[in-house]
Amino acid sequence: xxxxxxxxxxxxxxxxxxxxxxxxxxxxxxxxxxxxxxxxxxxxxxxxxxxxxxxxxxxxxxxxxxxxxxxxxxxxxxxxxxxxxxxxxxxxxxxxxxxxxxxxxxxxxxxxxxxxxxxxxxxxxxxxxxxxxxxxxxxxxxxxxxxxxxxxxxxxxxxxxxxxxxxxxxxxxxxxxxxxxxxxxxxxxxxxxxxxxxxxxxxxxxxxxxxxxxxxxxxx
Ligand SMILES: Cc1ncc(CN)c(N)n1
Numbered sequence: 001x002x003x004x005x006x007x008x009x010x011x012x013x014x015x016x017x018x019x020x021x022x023x024x025x026x027x028x029x030x031x032x033x034x035x036x037x038x039x040x041x042x043x044x045x046x047x048x049x050x051x052x053x054x055x056x057x058x059x060x061x062x063x064x065x066x067x068x069x070x071x072x073x074x075x076x077x078x079x080x081x082x083x084x085x086x087x088x089x090x091x092x093x094x095x096x097x098x099x100x101x102x103x104x105x106x107x108x109x110x111x112x113x114x115x116x117x118x119x120x121x122x123x124x125x126x127x128x129x130x131x132x133x134x135x136x137x138x139x140x141x142x143x144x145x146x147x148x149x150x151x152x153x154x155x156x157x158x159x160x161x162x163x164x165x166x167x168x169x170x171x172x173x174x175x176x177x178x179x180x181x182x183x184x185x186x187x188x189x190x191x192x193x194x195x196x197x198x199x200x201x202x203x204x205x206x207x208x209x210x211x212x213x214x215x216x217x218x219x220x
Pocket of ligand 1: 135204
């Protein structure tokens with residue numbers, strides 16, 4: 001069994017089933033998700049992508065072979081640029097500006113997820129860092145593919161689905177999976193990789209759930 005399949009089986013399989021059943025996700029395809037929840041999601045995701053881009057740069061710095069260094073560095077720049085472009089156009093359609101995103105600030109789940117990713121990528125081993133960022137690629141690719149089968153009657157949601165269900169995004173994810181499967185991990189390190197992978201999978205579910213409930217800080 002490949003390392004990536006092992007990670008998925010232990011850390012993602014059950015969470016993924018709960019993600020595709022989540023009302024935020026089903027609401028995207030049947031068009032019932034309210035725009036306020038989607039606006040919260042895109043706003044929070046704009047904050048998340050800033051940290052994610054830095055996390056990928058840290059992974060690039062830790063990579064042990066040149067191809068992986070340039071792949072993660074490229075993703076930190078290019079993959080993020082594509083998502084940022086999507087966000088800018090979706091935010092514009094929702095009547096929001098980058099200043100509104102800044103003013104909203106990052107919510108509790110976004111802050112927790114960004115902090116976790118940053119901590120693992122800054123202090124863990126290269127393999128641990130890869131395991132922590134992998135669900136961000138993989139879950140979105142699989143959710144995108146799944147949703148693309150039905151798309152959405154709402155053009156905003158259809159645009160979001162088309163990005164993550166695209167062949168371009170699939171190719172990016174396949175590259176990262178190939179790198180994951182060449183990692184040389186010791187026994188204790190393997191366990192830590194499983195923990196990080198499972199934790200960031202849970203954060204992926206929590207991110208959608210926070211948007212669905214428009215979760216705010218309980219005190220200010
Ligand atoms: C929370 C989250 N996770 C993953 C992705 C896809 N890179 C994203 N845009 N946002």
